[in-house]
Amino acid sequence: MSAQIINGKEIAAQIRETLKEKISLMEKKPKLAVILVGNDGPSEIYVRNKQKAAAEVGIETELFHLEEGVKASEIEQLIENLNNDSDVNGILIQLPLPKGIDSAALLEKVEPKKDVDGFHPYNIGLLQNGSDKATIAATPKGVLRLIETTGVDIKGLNALVIGRSTIVGKPMGMLLLQKDCTVTIAHSHTKDLKTLCQNADLIVSATGVSKLIKADWVKKGAMVFDVGICRNENGKLGGDVDFEAVKEVASYITPVPGGVGPMTIAMLLENTLEAYLKQNA
Numbered sequence: 001m002s003a004q005i006i007n008g009k010e011i012a013a014q015i016r017e018t019l020k021e022k023i024s025l026m027e028k029k030p031k032l033a034v035i036l037v038g039n040d041g042p043s044e045i046y047v048r049n050k051q052k053a054a055a056e057v058g059i060e061t062e063l064f065h066l067e068e069g070v071k072a073s074e075i076e077q078l079i080e081n082l083n084n085d086s087d088v089n090g091i092l093i094q095l096p097l098p099k100g101i102d103s104a105a106l107l108e109k110v111e112p113k114k115d116v117d118g119f120h121p122y123n124i125g126l127l128q129n130g131s132d133k134a135t136i137a138a139t140p141k142g143v144l145r146l147i148e149t150t151g152v153d154i155k156g157l158n159a160l161v162i163g164r165s166t167i168v169g170k171p172m173g174m175l176l177l178q179k180d181c182t183v184t185i186a187h188s189h190t191k192d193l194k195t196l197c198q199n200a201d202l203i204v205s206a207t208g209v210s211k212l213i214k215a216d217w218v219k220k221g222a223m224v225f226d227v228g229i230c231r232n233e234n235g236k237l238g239g240d241v242d243f244e245a246v247k248e249v250a251s252y253i254t255p256v257p258g259g260v261g262p263m264t265i266a267m268l269l270e271n272t273l274e275a276y277l278k279q280n281a
């Protein structure tokens, strides 16, 4: 039997609708400040999409679009001003920043309560400690939400996360560990990824390598979540997983597009509302 395809687009739309209803009842609206540096085409599109999605649920946004050659000290000053501005509830620094700017150092300047991306070391630490006060990075949070919609009890499952980035792989591993999975985090130096995949009950792949995960790598009935965004050999948008073949083996699978991607924006909006509520508690 073919896998159940998880419709991330629909689930994300429901989450956005709930956020919209909650925010419509609030007198003062949450506000998100977005810092964009330079003229990277894809980043400009991502920022526009985030602003549009925020507006649709009633979150105000303000874009600070800085010149490519801006000094790190000027960005730091802007972050400090936004940290001190009580009208601003969330601060998002669109990555990647131009070469030569230390993103990690700037992310540390954001007030943790306004860190809606969950990239500040304080929030990463809270996540590691299992605190419910942690702001969790939008993509892994979105994957977990998709897992939860299946209703499958994942306790004790062998979970394999492929990719160890700070924004996806590592927090994903931590979240699955908290849900009592036995977690393996694989990466580009991992030996025999195929065998690790074959032993996994749940796979989250976040590498950006097109069709890395093949049908004979996946255990029958495994759950497969595809974070990757890749162009395949025909230039078509796809993910890390050979979707058409793997869906014949898996129990649940996310498509690309329409799986994890829409959840990322929905979780960013949710994090912004949560930041507002924390600041106004």
Ligand code: NAD
Pocket (backbone or CB within 6 Å): 139, 162, 163, 164, 165, 166, 167, 168, 169, 186, 187, 188, 189, 190, 193, 206, 207, 208, 209, 212, 227, 228, 229, 230, 260, 261, 262, 264
């Ligand atoms: P990254 O480049 O920071 O990390 C990629 C990870 O994959 C690294 O840890 C690397 O070791 C690992 N990797 C690369 N090739 C591998 C291989 N052959 N075998 C095993 N591991 C391998 O990327 P990232 O920011 O974590 O993003 C990963 C992918 O997810 C990209 O395609 C990105 O576009 C996508 N992404 C999607 C969303 C979304 O909302 N859908 C959000 C963030 C990232």
